[in-house]
Amino acid sequence: MSAPVEFYFDLSSPYGYLAAQKIDALAAKYGRTVDWRPILLGVMFKATGMAPLTEVPMKGEYSKRDFPRSARFHGLSFRMPSRFPIPTQAAARIVLWLKEQDRARAVRVAKAMFHAYFVDDIDISNPDAAAAIAAREGVDPAAARAAVDDPVVKDALKREVEKALARGVFGSPFVIVDDEPFWGLDRFDQIDRWLASGGF
Amino acid sequence: MSAPVEFYFDLSSPYGYLAAQKIDALAAKYGRTVDWRPILLGVMFKATGMAPLTEVPMKGEYSKRDFPRSARFHGLSFRMPSRFPIPTQAAARIVLWLKEQDRARAVRVAKAMFHAYFVDDIDISNPDAAAAIAAREGVDPAAARAAVDDPVVKDALKREVEKALARGVFGSPFVIVDDEPFWGLDRFDQIDRWLASGGF
Numbered sequence: 001m002s003a004p005v006e007f008y009f010d011l012s013s014p015y016g017y018l019a020a021q022k023i024d025a026l027a028a029k030y031g032r033t034v035d036w037r038p039i040l041l042g043v044m045f046k047a048t049g050m051a052p053l054t055e056v057p058m059k060g061e062y063s064k065r066d067f068p069r070s071a072r073f074h075g076l077s078f079r080m081p082s083r084f085p086i087p088t089q090a091a092a093r094i095v096l097w098l099k100e101q102d103r104a105r106a107v108r109v110a111k112a113m114f115h116a117y118f119v120d121d122i123d124i125s126n127p128d129a130a131a132a133i134a135a136r137e138g139v140d141p142a143a144a145r146a147a148v149d150d151p152v153v154k155d156a157l158k159r160e161v162e163k164a165l166a167r168g169v170f171g172s173p174f175v176i177v178d179d180e181p182f183w184g185l186d187r188f189d190q191i192d193r194w195l196a197s198g199g200f
Numbered sequence: 201m202s203a204p205v206e207f208y209f210d211l212s213s214p215y216g217y218l219a220a221q222k223i224d225a226l227a228a229k230y231g232r233t234v235d236w237r238p239i240l241l242g243v244m245f246k247a248t249g250m251a252p253l254t255e256v257p258m259k260g261e262y263s264k265r266d267f268p269r270s271a272r273f274h275g276l277s278f279r280m281p282s283r284f285p286i287p288t289q290a291a292a293r294i295v296l297w298l299k300e301q302d303r304a305r306a307v308r309v310a311k312a313m314f315h316a317y318f319v320d321d322i323d324i325s326n327p328d329a330a331a332a333i334a335a336r337e338g339v340d341p342a343a344a345r346a347a348v349d350d351p352v353v354k355d356a357l358k359r360e361v362e363k364a365l366a367r368g369v370f371g372s373p374f375v376i377v378d379d380e381p382f383w384g385l386d387r388f389d390q391i392d393r394w395l396a397s398g399g400f
Binding site: 069 | 244247248249256258261269270272273365370383384387389393400
């Protein structure tokens with residue numbers, strides 16, 4: 001039994017959102033499962049000195065054009081959120097808290113969070129809004145809302161981000177296949193060949 | 201007659217080198233020619249506040265793994281140069297100077313510069329070395345060496361970089377197809393569809 005493909009994502013990452021629509025099918029093609037791991041890009045940016053794409057001169061303007069174009073290229077819905085980027089602690093804590101109980105539901109909630117933010121323009125940095133999105137997937141909204149402020153969940157997310165940094169994860173999406181790191185939706189073609197061939 | 205595809209590159213850019221092996225065939229598939237435009241990433245980095253990839257914490261380590269892996273993925277030779285990155289004024293001036301006289305030869309010399317740096321580990325920041333590479337393509341090495349210090353050529357390259365910045369070019373490779381900007385070898389699949397369909 002092969003190890004799961006590790007899929008790291010920040011719920012405020014446009015390319016993370018696009019990749020989230022594709023990673024399960026890509027892994028399944030080679031009989032692999034996916035371990036969905038929410039991270040916080042803000043912490044990564046501090047470690048690398050990087051900044052949110054849209055705040056970099058020139059690159060920011062380009063990104064705002066490339067996000068929707070890349071979505072169209074991949075046949076996916078996308079609307080630039082009114083507020084961008086946003087802190088994703090609340091949404092990520094709910095996903096991580098759910099993961100302990102029901103991994104499949106956690107994935108569905110992560111996808112619902114991405115959809116809410118990048119299609120319906122819902123500000124999922126708001127804990128109540130994030131809990132309401134989770135409720136769409138059958139989660140008790142009061143319990144989800146409580147998870148956002150739960151010190152155990154907070155600490156668990158903090159440790160997740162630290163572990164990701166220690167693994168060399170610095171962006172979103174970031175995929176690790178059998179210890180081989182791939183940054184970006186742009187590398188899904190390389191991931192495909194890596195999974196098919198066991199490395200190249 | 202469609203306008204040429206604009207291909208911007210820095211001769212010290214690994215992804216620029218890889219893209220340089222592919223851009224002519226990609227454009228030719230759709231009956232388009234390519235305008236090869238050398239730029240200086242150092243100037244772009246100042247404008248955007250970006251840094252050479254290999255100097256960014258974490259991303260640098262990843263890049264050193266991704267460069268050769270991407271080369272293998274595309275079936276191209278690649279060796280990480282002993283000295284990286286390097287200033288590419290000398291090599292870029294020779295290419296630009298040649299372009300005024302013989303565009304086809306300028307392209308061959310640009311490719312030879314890339315090959316010398318990324319396969320043969322020749323430091324093309326050295327003006328004599330750069331002139332010697334040009335000589336391999338039938339260029340008079342003394343004339344090429346003189347072009348490096350020619351104020352007219354220096355000024356022409358400076359204006360080229362300024363024009364590129366004004367066009368929104370901030371990285372290498374950078375391709376503009378009918379005013380649509382594409383950054384990175386990663387976008388060659390989108391360029392392909394754009395050329396095929398006239399936009400999407």
